[in-house]
Amino acid sequence: MDILSSLALGFSVSLEPANLAYCFIGVLLGTVIGVLPGLGSAATIALLLPITYRIPPTSAVIMLAGIWYGSMYGGSTTSILLRVPGESASVMTCIDGFEMAKRGRAGAALGISAFGSFIAGTLGLLGLIFLAPPLAEFALDFGPPEYFALTLVGLTLVSFLGSGPWPRALAMAALGLLLGTVGLDPVRSQARFTFGTLSLQGGIEIIPMVMGLFGLSQAFTMIERRASVEEIAAMPKRLRELLPNRDEWRLAIGAILRGSLVGFLVGVLPGAGATISSYVAYAVEKRRSPHPERFGTGAIEGVAAPESANNAATASGFIPLLTLGLPANVVMALMLGAFMLHGVTPGPMLLVQKPDMFWGIVTSMFIGNLMLLVLNLPLIGVFARVAYMPSSYLVPVIVLACVIGAYGVNNNPVDILVMLGFGIFGYLAEKSGYSLAPLVLAFVLGPLMETSLRQSLILSQGSFGIFFERPITAALFALGAAVVIVPVLRLVLRWRAFGRFLKKVKM
Helix, strand or coil, X not given: CCHHHHHHHHHHHHCCHHHHHHHHHHHHHHHHHHHCCCCXXXXXXXXXXXXXXXXXXXXXXXXXXXXXXXXXXXXXXXXXXXXXXXXXXXXXXXXXXXXXXXXXXXXXXXXXXXXXXXXXXXXXXHHHHHHHHHHHHHHCCCCHHHHHHHHHHHHHHXXXXXXXCHHHXXXXXXXXXXXXXXXXXXXXCCEECCCXXXXXXXXXXXHHHHHHHHHHHHHHHHHHCCCCCCCCCCCCCCHHHHCCCHHHHHHHHHHHHHHHHHHHHHHHCCCCHHHHHHHHHHHHHHHHCCCHHHCCCCCCHXXXXXXXXXXXXXXXXXXHHHXXXXXXXXXXXXXXXXXXXXXXXXXXXXXXHCHHHHHHHHHHHHHHHHHHHHHHCCCHHHHHHHCCCCHHHXXXXXXXXXXXXXXXXXCCHHHHHHXXXXXXXXXXXXXXXXXXXXXXXXXXXXXHHHHHHHHHHXXXXXXXXXXXXXXXXXXXXXXXXXXXXXXHHHHHHHHHHHHHHHHHHHC
């Protein structure tokens, strides 16, 4: 099936009235969530996972995907007007966006953010369309050793290249692997770490876990936090004010294209995602600029580059999920959970067994990006005012949704206790500077890693040489070793430099 016929099949699915409605609901929710500081797309998707039980699989993923890339659009509105980033991926937009707003160019900043997001999202989807099929075909040759090596490298990249100190990320990944072993042994069906509780023999349910880690913990954080807005920029009153002038377009178009490329490449990497891609794009743009001193004082490139990067990264993040069945970030891990709830396994066979679902999801992102462009420009003022919604209204709704969602999985009160435990743990972990993403990714990938390892050892009759006889596994292990060695080597060099400094002080 060639690209044109595949796209025709996809649009025939995504243009169905029900799927259009779910796409619109997703992007609208995503925009509102992006505007609201603190809640985040991961928490929202976790809250809505139980609802997707009664929705067809394709419609459910279309809606959840709309929340993901829609939140990138919404986060820029309050970043520019209020200097309050609704999403972590919009932090870099605050720097120059709010400065532009204070100089009376809020409309240009909002306009270039919307247009840049649309252009980057479209370019990212084109990359997804052309790269996903050959990658899926290549992945058909993967066996248990390749999947074990791929999951191991993915967790290594998350731990060593993600945000925060790598020892903490490594510890959270190890905890996620341990939690993934709870339940029945996949080979011998012996109970492990169940402590005699029948409710744990099926393992820890992902929905109560993520609803606690992201939903309930965010509710605790919102109770504690008292957000304050120092200044409010004047909002543009006419649609014409949202259009950048010719000089601003001339400066921004290159930043949009470069940010799209950076975001697409960084978004594919496990553990990177939209937030890191926006930081990298901003740094690249500032370094290559002939006038780097303009950045931080209202440079339109400082708005265009990170906004383009985070939207391109949302598209490229789907590549490893849809083609290999491996989530690149925590949101993709939740997407994997949505697929699994409907009995669908994303990976190389998805394109063969369910091409209508694969291409329907991809083409729905084109439609969703167009919806976001039309939706965001005239409703910017409305979305900006949503940021003022008090926490006292939001927190009870979030807690109620968490309780209902956790209980509705199996109608089991134990799941509510599991959600509460993970909620407290998630709140304390984030306050202590521990990222939750490695834990969730390791929990999702752990069973696949264990099964692949044991199948490989059965095939080789217990010999670990099977992992080094195949070129793909050997290359993946080499990549993982390089990722581990580089930060450890840096740490050793720092300690040596510190030791030499102490000797000089003693002398």
